[in-house]
Amino acid sequence: MVEISAAAAPLTPDRNGRGVFPGGIGTDGSGARIQPYHKELVMTVSRKIRESIERSSWIRKMFEEGNERKARYGAENVFDFSLGNPNLEPPPAFRQVLIKVAQDALPGCHGYMPNAGFPETRQAVADYLNTFNPPRVTADDIVMTSGAGGALNVVLKAILNPGEEVIIPSPYFVEYNNYLENHQGVPRPVPTKADFSLDCDAISDTITEKTRAVLIDSPNNPTGKVYGETELKELAGVLTHHSRRLGEPIYLVSDEPYRKIVYDGVTVPGIFNVYPESFMVTSFSKDLSLAGERIGYAAVNPDMSDREEVRGGLVLCNRILGYVNAPAIMQRVIPHLLRESVDISLYRHKRDLLCEGLAASGYDFVKPQGAFYVFPRTPLPDDAEFVAALREENILTVPGSGFAGPGHMRIAYCVPDETIEKSLPGFERVMKRYRK
């Protein structure tokens, strides 16, 4: 812990005559503060967290520059496409159910329940999953969690030994890196094809005896890609082959918070149909616009090897990670809303508005099949430079490098239609300047 020991240094009196350590300690024993530590010399936060803070300082800087622009030009004149925060309110049915649940003071309904969640909630989720999976999912296969972020951490903690690797098709939501590091796992990004579909040969080439899982996200953040049944079956074949070769299962973890946000008749295949050693994780953050309520779940494929131990592992991890259980009130709300969603046609309209505008200005992109992101190529390799140029037009986007997809940028179109419409001339001007 001690990077630079000051133990041998002499005490020097401070201006009140008390002994003070050089770069040293904060109280005189009575609890009164003397002086702060020197950041360079001592640990306050851990080394890893200090590095993370420094690494993410560019995000904060970007965020602050955006805020400065909003202050200077007025929020309505800054076009903020940087955050994946749904701009639609939860559907009307949500409010009715919430008020009813709030009024319904069942004994103990705000207290502890089994760490996996209320049995009725888990049964309702299982019934819903059985509408697009082999109808064998039971309440015991479901662990209610603090959103998809909670579900992913629970699954990763349950399966990862230190140093084991998780393959992630890139570009991807880089928060996955943090989730892996929480449990001493190692991300192994494998680039997708030009249309953002899975490159199963490249995945196969990356599998080693350290590979514990493949983590996919469909519909994808940041690309909007939906993986079809054919490519998922090809992936399952690769994983089955290597699992046999290595004598252990390689898991498939499918993160699906955008499952219901799809367009043009596209559907997301049920992963449990495709590969037995699979988990599904999801939340109600996007399809019901409940991101702040932290409600989601992890589901274990009923065909998984030794599913009982794995389920026990998930329940244990939900507890010991400090989540304990998913928030009780939302567990009572969501069984009534499993087949509901916000009006997806509103997102489709935003997608079309943006994509038509970008195409007219010469942007090169794959039209998203789902989620509310588009991930165009930047016309120069330095995506940060192009994003900075857009910012000069008061258009806020995120460099693709932040998603392990350099040479691109992410535009989150979960914003008012007017924001899209008013931003298009700026998009066009910047493209004109850089286009060869």
Place this chain on the structure above:
Amino acid sequence: MVEISAAAAPLTPDRNGRGVFPGGIGTDGSGARIQPYHKELVMTVSRKIRESIERSSWIRKMFEEGNERKARYGAENVFDFSLGNPNLEPPPAFRQVLIKVAQDALPGCHGYMPNAGFPETRQAVADYLNTFNPPRVTADDIVMTSGAGGALNVVLKAILNPGEEVIIPSPYFVEYNNYLENHQGVPRPVPTKADFSLDCDAISDTITEKTRAVLIDSPNNPTGKVYGETELKELAGVLTHHSRRLGEPIYLVSDEPYRKIVYDGVTVPGIFNVYPESFMVTSFSKDLSLAGERIGYAAVNPDMSDREEVRGGLVLCNRILGYVNAPAIMQRVIPHLLRESVDISLYRHKRDLLCEGLAASGYDFVKPQGAFYVFPRTPLPDDAEFVAALREENILTVPGSGFAGPGHMRIAYCVPDETIEKSLPGFERVMKRYRK
């Protein structure tokens, strides 16, 4: 990952004639399942999680035996003192506030907010903390969390480097061990004195350059002890001395979910008065009986060295651990209830009922000053044997060994008065049998 490699073993046909690996893999490539893995040979959950599941199997066994007894004798004839789950409902004011908040559909109120929480909520918490601390706590010092379990994980992740040690006065809530292991920290239990007060000399002797923090819990689970200002100041003196010696702050983390559950005029000193390098973590699980809602907070002492970096670390950890933020709806509820609690006199009555009964039967215990636990000595060293004897009387308690306090047992008296009254003859019979 591979503990026993089967890669060189020959394929043997299964009864369908397909090649199957010995102890091997689950699909035939089309996704159909062949046979489960052999648990002894391959990893499903990680090694650590498998060990944890096995370690905690005695708890499950105890729990199952309790359930069997309830099924056999009727739940009303089994006296379950094993769980710290408040039996009182939230105060009436909670229901009124919850309904109002549920009806009040502010735009975005269920969506993402800053990872630290709604600014108004954090300000209300700061104002409350300033009623028993130096009045310098600001909204920026507060991070709203998923209960105290979430708060502890956030603080520990923010400060711990791998292998660093946290001193914990024992007996203690052993879930702390899991929380430390999540972040590669190492627990260093230090026994308290006979009356469960802090042994500051023993703590001082245990501090090394690996010591990162001391973690206290007052009122204490499992003992009901409240640390007084004198012993806390002595502890602060020890930590100040060693922090100076080592040139780095040793943090004090104070876990206070039972702060409002105190008896006989006892009060819990504000830790920010006592030691600058301190965190307070707490929840509304016990004093408002909201354990299932996962709402609490971590507070940084406004006098802490480099508090800005530490606060940034907490916010980052709240995000990257997958909590993201505390549940939004409860963040809007609790500002109205910071000065509320369940009726503490009901818990005091339960304490007195139980303590008088135990004393009359010759049990040896320190009368708890707070929380809803009593931690008597068992009249024989093998606490598990004594707990098993009580179970024969349909009285369910937990061996002190489960709290790093062997030779004791924990009785959680957050149960109906009738449970206490009806259990006392059984407590007496078992004591008579074992008393020398």
